[in-house]
Amino acid sequence: MSVMWTVKVVGLGVVALSLSVELVGWLLHRLRPKRTRNEVLFFPSKMACINHIFAPSSPQLCFCPLPHGVETSFSRLLRCILSASSSLDLCVFSFSNMDLSRAVLTLYSRGVTIRVLTDKDYAAITGTQIGVLRKAGICVRCDVDSVYMHHKFSVVDNRLLITGSLNWTRTAVQSNMENVIVTEDPDLVRPFIKEFQKLWLHNDPARYPYSSDPKPAHKATTPRTDKP
Protein backbone atom coordinates (compact mmCIF):
# COMPACT_ATOMS: atom_id res chain seq x y z
CA MET A 1 0.00 0.00 0.00
CA SER A 2 2.71 2.43 0.99
CA VAL A 3 4.65 1.53 -2.19
CA MET A 4 1.57 2.31 -4.28
CA TRP A 5 1.14 5.61 -2.45
CA THR A 6 4.77 6.47 -3.03
CA VAL A 7 4.39 5.76 -6.74
CA LYS A 8 1.24 7.89 -6.88
CA VAL A 9 2.91 10.79 -5.03
CA VAL A 10 5.98 10.67 -7.25
CA GLY A 11 3.74 10.49 -10.32
CA LEU A 12 1.69 13.46 -9.18
CA GLY A 13 4.89 15.37 -8.38
CA VAL A 14 6.23 14.76 -11.88
CA VAL A 15 2.95 15.89 -13.46
CA ALA A 16 2.82 19.00 -11.24
CA LEU A 17 6.46 19.83 -12.05
CA SER A 18 5.97 19.47 -15.80
CA LEU A 19 2.77 21.56 -15.66
CA SER A 20 4.59 24.25 -13.68
CA VAL A 21 7.42 24.33 -16.22
CA GLU A 22 4.86 24.61 -19.03
CA LEU A 23 3.07 27.43 -17.20
CA VAL A 24 6.27 29.36 -16.50
CA GLY A 25 7.34 29.01 -20.14
CA TRP A 26 3.95 30.24 -21.35
CA LEU A 27 4.03 33.19 -18.96
CA LEU A 28 7.56 34.13 -20.01
CA HIS A 29 6.52 34.03 -23.64
CA ARG A 30 3.28 35.97 -23.15
CA LEU A 31 4.51 38.58 -20.73
CA ARG A 32 8.00 39.31 -22.01
CA PRO A 33 7.99 43.00 -23.09
CA LYS A 34 7.88 43.06 -26.86
CA ARG A 35 10.61 45.05 -28.57
CA THR A 36 8.87 47.84 -30.43
CA ARG A 37 10.81 49.22 -33.35
CA ASN A 38 12.18 52.59 -32.34
CA GLU A 39 14.92 54.32 -34.28
CA VAL A 40 16.23 57.88 -34.38
CA LEU A 41 18.02 59.23 -37.45
CA PHE A 42 20.04 62.42 -37.37
CA PHE A 43 20.94 64.64 -40.27
CA PRO A 44 22.77 65.98 -42.25
CA SER A 45 23.32 62.58 -43.74
CA LYS A 46 26.58 61.42 -45.22
CA MET A 47 26.45 61.24 -48.99
CA ALA A 48 26.37 57.76 -50.48
CA CYS A 49 24.93 56.01 -53.50
CA ILE A 50 21.31 54.95 -52.90
CA ASN A 51 20.51 53.38 -56.29
CA HIS A 52 20.72 49.81 -54.96
CA ILE A 53 17.96 50.56 -52.42
CA PHE A 54 15.42 51.02 -55.19
CA ALA A 55 16.00 47.58 -56.70
CA PRO A 56 17.47 45.36 -53.98
CA SER A 57 16.41 42.14 -55.77
CA SER A 58 18.24 42.97 -58.99
CA PRO A 59 21.32 44.99 -58.04
CA GLN A 60 23.07 46.60 -60.98
CA LEU A 61 26.55 47.96 -61.22
CA CYS A 62 26.61 51.68 -60.47
CA PHE A 63 29.44 53.91 -61.61
CA CYS A 64 28.36 57.12 -59.88
CA PRO A 65 31.12 58.92 -57.96
CA LEU A 66 29.45 58.52 -54.55
CA PRO A 67 30.62 55.90 -52.03
CA HIS A 68 28.82 52.56 -52.41
CA GLY A 69 27.63 50.08 -49.80
CA VAL A 70 27.55 52.73 -47.08
CA GLU A 71 24.55 52.86 -44.72
CA THR A 72 23.57 56.44 -43.89
CA SER A 73 20.68 58.23 -42.19
CA PHE A 74 19.25 58.94 -45.60
CA SER A 75 19.54 55.36 -46.82
CA ARG A 76 17.81 54.21 -43.60
CA LEU A 77 15.04 56.74 -44.22
CA LEU A 78 14.65 55.57 -47.82
CA ARG A 79 14.47 51.92 -46.75
CA CYS A 80 11.73 52.76 -44.25
CA ILE A 81 9.68 54.56 -46.90
CA LEU A 82 10.26 51.86 -49.51
CA SER A 83 9.15 49.17 -47.04
CA ALA A 84 5.55 50.22 -47.73
CA SER A 85 3.56 47.37 -49.23
CA SER A 86 0.01 48.71 -49.10
CA SER A 87 -0.10 52.44 -48.24
CA LEU A 88 1.92 55.57 -47.66
CA ASP A 89 0.30 58.63 -46.10
CA LEU A 90 2.59 61.62 -46.36
CA CYS A 91 2.00 64.95 -44.66
CA VAL A 92 4.89 67.28 -45.42
CA PHE A 93 5.41 71.04 -45.48
CA SER A 94 8.04 71.19 -48.21
CA PHE A 95 8.87 68.47 -50.74
CA SER A 96 11.66 69.10 -53.24
CA ASN A 97 14.01 66.15 -52.70
CA MET A 98 14.22 64.19 -55.95
CA ASP A 99 15.39 60.94 -54.33
CA LEU A 100 12.40 60.99 -51.97
CA SER A 101 10.17 61.81 -54.92
CA ARG A 102 11.66 58.81 -56.76
CA ALA A 103 10.86 56.65 -53.72
CA VAL A 104 7.22 57.77 -53.71
CA LEU A 105 6.92 57.21 -57.47
CA THR A 106 8.50 53.75 -57.10
CA LEU A 107 5.94 52.81 -54.46
CA TYR A 108 3.15 54.14 -56.67
CA SER A 109 4.37 52.02 -59.60
CA ARG A 110 4.25 48.99 -57.27
CA GLY A 111 0.56 49.63 -56.57
CA VAL A 112 0.98 51.15 -53.11
CA THR A 113 -1.83 53.60 -52.26
CA ILE A 114 -0.29 57.04 -51.83
CA ARG A 115 -1.89 60.10 -50.24
CA VAL A 116 0.07 63.34 -50.03
CA LEU A 117 -0.97 66.33 -47.96
CA THR A 118 1.13 69.46 -48.23
CA ASP A 119 1.21 73.21 -47.67
CA LYS A 120 -0.50 75.13 -50.43
CA ASP A 121 2.17 77.82 -50.73
CA TYR A 122 5.10 75.41 -50.67
CA ALA A 123 3.42 73.12 -53.20
CA ALA A 124 3.97 75.79 -55.82
CA ILE A 125 7.54 76.97 -55.21
CA THR A 126 10.38 76.36 -57.64
CA GLY A 127 11.86 72.89 -57.36
CA THR A 128 8.88 71.32 -55.63
CA GLN A 129 8.14 67.70 -56.48
CA ILE A 130 4.41 68.05 -55.81
CA GLY A 131 3.66 68.73 -59.49
CA VAL A 132 5.70 65.65 -60.48
CA LEU A 133 3.65 63.47 -58.14
CA ARG A 134 0.38 64.94 -59.39
CA LYS A 135 1.36 64.38 -63.02
CA ALA A 136 2.11 60.74 -62.18
CA GLY A 137 -1.46 60.39 -60.92
CA ILE A 138 -0.79 60.49 -57.18
CA CYS A 139 -3.54 62.07 -55.09
CA VAL A 140 -2.30 65.31 -53.51
CA ARG A 141 -4.27 67.64 -51.28
CA CYS A 142 -3.21 71.07 -50.03
CA ASP A 143 -3.93 72.48 -46.61
CA VAL A 144 -6.43 75.30 -46.88
CA ASP A 145 -6.86 76.58 -43.33
CA SER A 146 -3.70 77.02 -41.31
CA VAL A 147 -0.98 79.62 -41.70
CA TYR A 148 1.44 76.77 -42.46
CA MET A 149 0.82 73.05 -42.76
CA HIS A 150 4.13 72.47 -41.01
CA HIS A 151 4.00 68.70 -40.36
CA LYS A 152 6.78 66.45 -41.60
CA PHE A 153 5.43 62.96 -40.99
CA SER A 154 4.49 59.89 -42.94
CA VAL A 155 2.79 56.64 -42.02
CA VAL A 156 3.77 53.41 -43.81
CA ASP A 157 1.12 50.66 -44.07
CA ASN A 158 -0.77 52.20 -41.10
CA ARG A 159 2.00 50.68 -38.99
CA LEU A 160 5.25 52.62 -39.17
CA LEU A 161 5.51 56.29 -38.27
CA ILE A 162 8.29 58.47 -39.69
CA THR A 163 8.29 61.95 -38.15
CA GLY A 164 10.59 64.73 -37.07
CA SER A 165 12.00 68.09 -38.07
CA LEU A 166 13.06 67.02 -41.57
CA ASN A 167 11.29 68.50 -44.55
CA TRP A 168 11.65 66.42 -47.70
CA THR A 169 14.21 68.77 -49.25
CA ARG A 170 17.79 68.40 -50.43
CA THR A 171 19.09 70.96 -47.94
CA ALA A 172 17.35 69.28 -45.02
CA VAL A 173 18.92 65.93 -45.89
CA GLN A 174 22.39 67.09 -46.85
CA SER A 175 23.05 70.30 -44.94
CA ASN A 176 20.77 70.88 -41.95
CA MET A 177 20.82 69.57 -38.42
CA GLU A 178 17.63 67.50 -38.38
CA ASN A 179 16.06 64.51 -36.68
CA VAL A 180 13.66 61.78 -37.72
CA ILE A 181 11.97 59.28 -35.44
CA VAL A 182 10.97 55.91 -36.92
CA THR A 183 8.62 53.99 -34.66
CA GLU A 184 6.03 51.24 -34.63
CA ASP A 185 4.82 52.10 -31.13
CA PRO A 186 1.01 52.12 -31.43
CA ASP A 187 0.74 54.87 -28.80
CA LEU A 188 2.59 57.15 -31.20
CA VAL A 189 1.45 55.78 -34.56
CA ARG A 190 -2.30 55.82 -33.85
CA PRO A 191 -2.63 59.59 -33.13
CA PHE A 192 -0.78 60.40 -36.36
CA ILE A 193 -3.03 58.07 -38.39
CA LYS A 194 -6.06 59.79 -36.86
CA GLU A 195 -4.64 63.26 -37.49
CA PHE A 196 -3.83 62.43 -41.11
CA GLN A 197 -7.33 61.14 -41.69
CA LYS A 198 -8.80 64.28 -40.13
CA LEU A 199 -6.65 66.61 -42.24
CA TRP A 200 -7.23 64.56 -45.39
CA LEU A 201 -10.99 64.81 -45.07
CA HIS A 202 -10.87 68.44 -43.99
CA ASN A 203 -8.85 69.41 -47.05
CA ASP A 204 -10.98 67.58 -49.56
CA PRO A 205 -11.20 70.00 -52.56
CA ALA A 206 -14.88 69.08 -52.89
CA ARG A 207 -15.45 71.10 -49.71
CA TYR A 208 -14.09 74.23 -51.39
CA PRO A 209 -15.47 74.04 -54.94
CA TYR A 210 -15.73 77.77 -55.63
CA SER A 211 -12.46 79.04 -54.23
CA SER A 212 -9.25 79.12 -56.25
CA ASP A 213 -7.23 80.25 -53.24
CA PRO A 214 -8.95 79.39 -50.02
CA LYS A 215 -5.99 80.26 -47.78
CA PRO A 216 -7.03 82.56 -44.98
CA ALA A 217 -6.10 86.20 -45.37
CA HIS A 218 -4.01 86.22 -42.18
CA LYS A 219 -1.45 83.93 -43.82
CA ALA A 220 -0.12 86.75 -45.94
CA THR A 221 0.23 89.01 -42.92
CA THR A 222 2.12 86.60 -40.69
CA PRO A 223 5.16 88.44 -39.30
CA ARG A 224 8.45 87.22 -40.73
CA THR A 225 9.80 86.76 -37.22
CA ASP A 226 7.55 83.73 -36.93
CA LYS A 227 8.86 81.77 -39.89
CA PRO A 228 8.00 78.09 -39.65
Next chain:
Amino acid sequence: MSVMWTVKVVGLGVVALSLSVELVGWLLHRLRPKRTRNEVLFFPSKMACINHIFAPSSPQLCFCPLPHGVETSFSRLLRCILSASSSLDLCVFSFSNMDLSRAVLTLYSRGVTIRVLTDKDYAAITGTQIGVLRKAGICVRCDVDSVYMHHKFSVVDNRLLITGSLNWTRTAVQSNMENVIVTEDPDLVRPFIKEFQKLWLHNDPARYPYSSDPKPAHKATTPRTDKP
Protein backbone atom coordinates in the same frame (compact mmCIF):
# COMPACT_ATOMS: atom_id res chain seq x y z
CA MET B 1 -0.27 4.71 7.61
CA SER B 2 -2.42 5.50 4.60
CA VAL B 3 -4.06 8.36 6.56
CA MET B 4 -0.61 9.79 7.31
CA TRP B 5 0.31 9.52 3.64
CA THR B 6 -2.91 11.27 2.64
CA VAL B 7 -2.16 14.09 5.08
CA LYS B 8 1.37 14.36 3.74
CA VAL B 9 0.19 14.43 0.12
CA VAL B 10 -2.47 17.04 0.84
CA GLY B 11 0.08 19.09 2.79
CA LEU B 12 2.59 18.91 -0.03
CA GLY B 13 -0.14 19.82 -2.52
CA VAL B 14 -1.09 22.92 -0.52
CA VAL B 15 2.55 24.00 -0.28
CA ALA B 16 3.09 23.44 -4.01
CA LEU B 17 -0.09 25.35 -4.86
CA SER B 18 0.81 28.32 -2.68
CA LEU B 19 4.34 28.38 -4.09
CA SER B 20 2.95 28.28 -7.63
CA VAL B 21 0.59 31.17 -6.88
CA GLU B 22 3.52 33.13 -5.43
CA LEU B 23 5.63 32.37 -8.50
CA VAL B 24 2.87 33.36 -10.93
CA GLY B 25 2.29 36.61 -9.03
CA TRP B 26 5.99 37.43 -9.07
CA LEU B 27 6.25 36.66 -12.78
CA LEU B 28 3.21 38.79 -13.57
CA HIS B 29 4.70 41.68 -11.62
CA ARG B 30 8.18 41.36 -13.11
CA LEU B 31 7.24 40.70 -16.71
CA ARG B 32 4.20 42.90 -17.24
CA PRO B 33 5.10 45.43 -19.95
CA LYS B 34 5.72 48.75 -18.24
CA ARG B 35 3.63 51.66 -19.53
CA THR B 36 6.05 54.15 -20.98
CA ARG B 37 4.77 57.68 -21.15
CA ASN B 38 3.94 58.46 -24.77
CA GLU B 39 1.85 61.42 -25.78
CA VAL B 40 1.25 63.24 -29.05
CA LEU B 41 0.13 66.86 -29.11
CA PHE B 42 -1.26 68.51 -32.21
CA PHE B 43 -1.36 72.18 -33.02
CA PRO B 44 -2.66 74.83 -33.57
CA SER B 45 -3.67 74.87 -29.95
CA LYS B 46 -6.89 76.31 -28.66
CA MET B 47 -6.35 79.57 -26.82
CA ALA B 48 -6.76 79.44 -23.05
CA CYS B 49 -5.32 81.11 -19.99
CA ILE B 50 -2.06 79.46 -18.88
CA ASN B 51 -1.18 81.67 -15.89
CA HIS B 52 -2.23 79.04 -13.33
CA ILE B 53 0.32 76.58 -14.78
CA PHE B 54 3.22 78.75 -13.67
CA ALA B 55 2.17 78.78 -10.01
CA PRO B 56 0.00 75.72 -9.40
CA SER B 57 0.63 75.76 -5.63
CA SER B 58 -0.61 79.33 -5.16
CA PRO B 59 -3.33 79.92 -7.73
CA GLN B 60 -4.36 83.53 -8.09
CA LEU B 61 -7.48 84.99 -9.61
CA CYS B 62 -6.94 85.86 -13.24
CA PHE B 63 -9.13 88.33 -15.08
CA CYS B 64 -7.68 87.90 -18.56
CA PRO B 65 -10.26 87.49 -21.34
CA LEU B 66 -9.13 83.96 -22.30
CA PRO B 67 -11.05 80.85 -21.22
CA HIS B 68 -9.90 79.47 -17.86
CA GLY B 69 -9.50 75.90 -16.66
CA VAL B 70 -9.26 74.56 -20.21
CA GLU B 71 -6.61 71.94 -21.02
CA THR B 72 -5.06 72.50 -24.45
CA SER B 73 -2.11 71.17 -26.44
CA PHE B 74 -0.15 74.23 -25.41
CA SER B 75 -0.99 73.88 -21.71
CA ARG B 76 0.09 70.20 -21.93
CA LEU B 77 3.35 71.29 -23.56
CA LEU B 78 3.94 73.94 -20.89
CA ARG B 79 3.29 71.44 -18.09
CA CYS B 80 5.83 69.04 -19.60
CA ILE B 81 8.49 71.75 -19.79
CA LEU B 82 7.72 73.07 -16.31
CA SER B 83 7.99 69.55 -14.87
CA ALA B 84 11.79 69.91 -15.07
CA SER B 85 13.36 69.67 -11.64
CA SER B 86 17.06 69.44 -12.48
CA SER B 87 17.79 70.20 -16.15
CA LEU B 88 16.33 71.38 -19.44
CA ASP B 89 18.30 70.95 -22.65
CA LEU B 90 16.67 72.86 -25.47
CA CYS B 91 17.68 72.63 -29.11
CA VAL B 92 15.39 74.81 -31.21
CA PHE B 93 15.60 76.53 -34.58
CA SER B 94 13.39 79.52 -33.81
CA PHE B 95 12.37 80.80 -30.38
CA SER B 96 10.07 83.81 -30.17
CA ASN B 97 7.16 82.55 -28.07
CA MET B 98 6.96 84.66 -24.91
CA ASP B 99 5.01 82.08 -22.87
CA LEU B 100 7.65 79.45 -23.60
CA SER B 101 10.33 82.00 -22.76
CA ARG B 102 8.53 82.66 -19.46
CA ALA B 103 8.54 78.91 -18.79
CA VAL B 104 12.30 78.67 -19.36
CA LEU B 105 12.94 81.73 -17.17
CA THR B 106 10.69 80.26 -14.44
CA LEU B 107 12.70 77.04 -14.46
CA TYR B 108 15.93 79.03 -14.33
CA SER B 109 14.69 80.98 -11.31
CA ARG B 110 13.96 77.63 -9.62
CA GLY B 111 17.57 76.57 -10.05
CA VAL B 112 17.06 74.21 -12.98
CA THR B 113 20.16 73.94 -15.21
CA ILE B 114 19.25 75.28 -18.65
CA ARG B 115 21.22 74.83 -21.86
CA VAL B 116 19.89 76.36 -25.08
CA LEU B 117 21.23 75.57 -28.53
CA THR B 118 19.81 77.51 -31.45
CA ASP B 119 20.37 78.57 -35.03
CA LYS B 120 22.74 81.50 -35.34
CA ASP B 121 20.70 83.40 -37.90
CA TYR B 122 17.38 82.90 -36.13
CA ALA B 123 18.88 83.87 -32.77
CA ALA B 124 19.16 87.42 -34.06
CA ILE B 125 15.83 88.05 -35.79
CA THR B 126 13.23 90.50 -34.53
CA GLY B 127 11.08 89.08 -31.76
CA THR B 128 13.50 86.33 -30.76
CA GLN B 129 13.62 85.44 -27.08
CA ILE B 130 17.23 84.28 -27.24
CA GLY B 131 18.52 87.70 -26.13
CA VAL B 132 16.08 87.70 -23.20
CA LEU B 133 17.39 84.31 -22.04
CA ARG B 134 21.00 85.43 -22.40
CA LYS B 135 20.35 88.60 -20.42
CA ALA B 136 18.85 86.49 -17.64
CA GLY B 137 22.10 84.53 -17.47
CA ILE B 138 21.04 81.38 -19.29
CA CYS B 139 23.76 79.66 -21.28
CA VAL B 140 22.99 79.83 -25.01
CA ARG B 141 25.09 78.44 -27.84
CA CYS B 142 24.56 78.95 -31.57
CA ASP B 143 25.13 76.36 -34.24
CA VAL B 144 28.13 77.28 -36.33
CA ASP B 145 28.37 74.58 -38.97
CA SER B 146 25.14 73.56 -40.63
CA VAL B 147 23.03 75.52 -43.11
CA TYR B 148 20.22 75.46 -40.53
CA MET B 149 20.14 74.07 -37.02
CA HIS B 150 16.61 72.93 -37.66
CA HIS B 151 15.93 70.73 -34.60
CA LYS B 152 12.94 71.44 -32.37
CA PHE B 153 13.52 69.20 -29.37
CA SER B 154 14.09 69.46 -25.66
CA VAL B 155 15.02 66.98 -22.97
CA VAL B 156 13.66 67.41 -19.44
CA ASP B 157 15.75 66.00 -16.57
CA ASN B 158 17.54 63.63 -19.01
CA ARG B 159 14.30 61.65 -18.92
CA LEU B 160 11.53 63.22 -20.95
CA LEU B 161 11.86 64.01 -24.65
CA ILE B 162 9.74 66.70 -26.30
CA THR B 163 10.21 66.78 -30.07
CA GLY B 164 8.36 67.40 -33.29
CA SER B 165 7.74 69.97 -36.01
CA LEU B 166 6.93 72.82 -33.64
CA ASN B 167 9.29 75.78 -33.43
CA TRP B 168 8.93 77.77 -30.24
CA THR B 169 7.05 80.61 -31.93
CA ARG B 170 3.63 82.17 -31.53
CA THR B 171 2.54 81.26 -35.06
CA ALA B 172 3.59 77.64 -34.62
CA VAL B 173 1.52 77.33 -31.44
CA GLN B 174 -1.53 79.33 -32.50
CA SER B 175 -1.80 79.08 -36.27
CA ASN B 176 0.19 76.23 -37.83
CA MET B 177 -0.54 72.55 -38.22
CA GLU B 178 2.19 71.06 -36.02
CA ASN B 179 2.93 68.00 -33.92
CA VAL B 180 4.89 67.35 -30.75
CA ILE B 181 5.80 63.95 -29.32
CA VAL B 182 6.31 63.68 -25.56
CA THR B 183 7.95 60.43 -24.56
CA GLU B 184 9.97 58.76 -21.81
CA ASP B 185 10.88 55.77 -23.99
CA PRO B 186 14.64 55.33 -23.41
CA ASP B 187 15.11 54.08 -26.99
CA LEU B 188 14.02 57.51 -28.19
CA VAL B 189 15.28 59.71 -25.34
CA ARG B 190 18.86 58.38 -25.25
CA PRO B 191 19.80 59.26 -28.89
CA PHE B 192 18.54 62.82 -28.40
CA ILE B 193 20.53 63.23 -25.16
CA LYS B 194 23.63 62.01 -27.01
CA GLU B 195 22.96 64.28 -30.00
CA PHE B 196 22.45 67.31 -27.76
CA GLN B 197 25.70 66.62 -25.92
CA LYS B 198 27.55 66.27 -29.23
CA LEU B 199 26.14 69.52 -30.63
CA TRP B 200 26.68 71.36 -27.34
CA LEU B 201 30.37 70.47 -27.26
CA HIS B 202 30.80 71.04 -30.98
CA ASN B 203 29.37 74.54 -30.73
CA ASP B 204 31.42 75.62 -27.72
CA PRO B 205 32.44 79.24 -28.52
CA ALA B 206 35.88 78.45 -27.12
CA ARG B 207 36.47 76.36 -30.23
CA TYR B 208 35.92 79.42 -32.45
CA PRO B 209 37.64 82.24 -30.53
CA TYR B 210 38.70 84.37 -33.48
CA SER B 211 35.61 84.27 -35.65
CA SER B 212 32.74 86.69 -35.25
CA ASP B 213 30.62 84.86 -37.83
CA PRO B 214 31.75 81.30 -38.22
CA LYS B 215 28.78 80.23 -40.36
CA PRO B 216 29.91 78.46 -43.50
CA ALA B 217 29.81 80.48 -46.70
CA HIS B 218 27.39 78.04 -48.35
CA LYS B 219 24.64 79.06 -45.94
CA ALA B 220 24.15 82.33 -47.74
CA THR B 221 23.94 80.61 -51.10
CA THR B 222 21.32 78.02 -50.17
CA PRO B 223 18.58 78.13 -52.80
CA ARG B 224 15.30 79.53 -51.54
CA THR B 225 13.46 76.49 -52.83
CA ASP B 226 15.02 74.51 -50.01
CA LYS B 227 13.75 76.55 -47.11
CA PRO B 228 13.81 74.57 -43.86
